[in-house]
Amino acid sequence: MRIGFKITSVIILFCLCNVCGLAQRSLNLDFELKNYATSLPKRWYAGGEGFKVYMDSIEKYSGKWSLAMEKFGDTNGKFGVYTGRLPIEVLVGKNIEYKGWIKTNDVKNGYAGLWLRIDGENGAMLALDNMSNRGLKGNNNWTPVSIKMNVGQEAKNIDFGGLFTGEGSVWFDHLELYIDGHKFIDIIEPEPKTFIRLDELAKLQKYIYPLRTYEPDGGDTKDLKVLDRLVGNSKVVALGEVTHGSSEIFKMKNRIVQYLARNKDFDIFSIEANMPESYKLNDYIVKGEGDPRKLIAGMYFWTWNTEEVLNMVEWMHKFNQPKQRITFTGFDMQFYEGALKEISEAFQQNEGIASEVDDLKVELDKIRNASRQNKGMVMMGDTVKQKINSIITSLQHGINVSSFKTPEKIWLQKNIDIVQQYLGLNSYSWRDKCMADNVLWIKNQNPESKIAIWAHNGHIQKTDQKQGEHLAKQLGDDYVTFGFTFFDGSFTATGKKGLTSYDAVEAYPGTLEYLLDQVKEPVFILDLKKIKLDNNKETEWLLEQLEYRRTGAMGGNTIEFSESKISEDFDYLIFIKSSSPSKLLTEISW
Template structure:
């Protein structure tokens, strides 16, 4: 019995020493290779971000992720990254995970100075972006545009609603091709009917998709010979009608559609560089750990090294998300707690001397001392719009998912303007 206890003690202390050695080695490597972040808020200069100049290089797309849809400091740091990329690297397009034409409406404010920014933000439908942090970023964009030669454009790449696309397409058809109005009206009628019902039949979505395809084919048959901005915008909104219907049949359809919409934005602005704002799960470059391909995977195939995917991580704090009771959604809550997980990527980032950091993942060689932990599949936080009280982590290969990581040790819930309202209102 004593021998057994002694053996178990030896094993325990051996494992403890090995774990401590790995932890010390990882901390040493992190401290030497990370870029410490001094500020997470914008308009604090770029002294700490100067190393990004070479790391970003000539990339045309920089994707900024997030580990939750409701972390204040993550949103603020994304704002700061946008400021850096605009001022130091010449980026002129911002695009967010929000419905495309509704997001474009923000240009009325940031470029033309027209309208109420909060109303325009609310017009994007999602509580996730209806926050003080996003408003602060929009106000900064407007202020920047007042004196900038090359103005920032606000865009979106999502396609989960058809409302505004129907309106835009109707306005175009009335002037240019009123023969298609009956098809659009059929789509509109069925779309409104679908919006009123929670469990709409697949047949109705098939009809929506068929109507959208007729619109696309007919518009394409009458495509102007020369470049025509109005036609291209109308055609793109017809594509959103099709994408909306297609999304009913296949969950991955949304990510593929979002990638196509990003490509459309870049094709319309061939000399521009774009900053994307979305969840980590949409910007990731690898399917590993997930059921379907992400927007980032599609874009990686299209643009390769022209795109840099920057994931975000945090170790502790609170976040805003929708709470539910069983299957019933009961409203937004800003007191949701981020769980800690021993052995996760976050637990290793947390041992660095600096609380907030940027880490380039692209040139980590096998066998490099202190990097064993980051070259293994580990748990990594991933929370969407719905609060996850237990299952906050997914097992992934961090290096294959992202080019860089921004880690912010402690975060708080986003300052959401909808927090007192029921989710979805």
């Protein structure tokens, strides 16, 4: 189970996105397609802390390459792994067999094997076989191994790969997949697109809207007038970011938020930060109460503790004078402290409820501390679960019978909901669902309002069970997405150097950003929605699987690009030539 959980963490971060119909693209089962940036197999995440992982052209079972892993000395509980994803839509209800050939040399204190995992709703594990009871040890020439599994109707994801948990050297090659006994024949994939033809460029220009600047300088906004048409009457606009630390992207989003507030009556802003703590910042936005720097830091994440976010907050405060015109909110649920504080302060004169809140915090602190030691959310025992549920039920009753007005009761019940969401946090898919639910809660409490959302590209996208997919299903055309990306530069992130600036991997041939750079516009909006609708031959490449940047909060990685259908993920894409690091307000370790 321990290995199974860690594998899941790797999958969440580096999974390969949807393969439609098992015939859209190669699964690269024989490791013959090489990733330009990493020199590792395309379509796979491959790595492991302390492990040397590489493609080997000398020791192989078939084709040009095998995937090799080496580790000498104490593994310290770490392991090497390669990870991919199978297309669930064509495998539900089928029997699958996953085969491969493995060679080992002096493997000890562990084993080498294949693994396959089936997940259900919200990332719940339905089945896992990691060959822990039959993995290869010692010295073995090329040996066939396999995993067989039935895919039930409740399956939502199927992830697979290989792992090496010990010391020595291991080679993987010639993977095969059988569906109900029939061998899957992998397709031969063409070379990636590396340049835009003149006729394609001419057609593409019709879907490009150059922007004057990304700076929220208060200057001419004629270039943003196109947003009137792109946003239309939609009430929820999501603004993404390809890293959590790109200054130009933050500034561009600030500029767009200002335009939407001034010209499109957007009166609620909601950020990817814990809900109760974000609402505290609204006290400064509206009433000027509190220190904005401390309130921003109180949202926990270094990602928002920047000059760029502070500048936006200060603008919002000024925009609300002499009357309120915009509200600052958040929709995340990764912490419980703020929610408990809201309840405790509301019932500070009620010793009974105050005592229950203290008891609940003790139990939650235990779970959090155990989760940090385990590097993942731990399962509650029945006794603890019953105790927590009993306290929560009592608190809910206390809120219901209190003398608070209805809005206060609704808010306190929402804070109970944040605690319950935190307790269920066991996967990114659960977090995305909860964040979507929280945005919908904000919208339902303010039915006449328009909301601007600030979050990572990976959350706002309309695919892959992300927050954006949940919102798109509920809101339809009322939900509009703007993804962001850049060609080169640097960004603030965490990594081996700590929290600091990291160089980005420059977009390379075959990536979306490499192609968009050929437009020779430093900042522009790409209308993916209309490209998809018009479906012209010259722009059909934008409707296919493309590698594009998907980074986040981690720096120093060679893997910053992965494949997806950008036209399915976002309605519009904002391209910025170069990124520079966001400017942190204080030194924070995270």
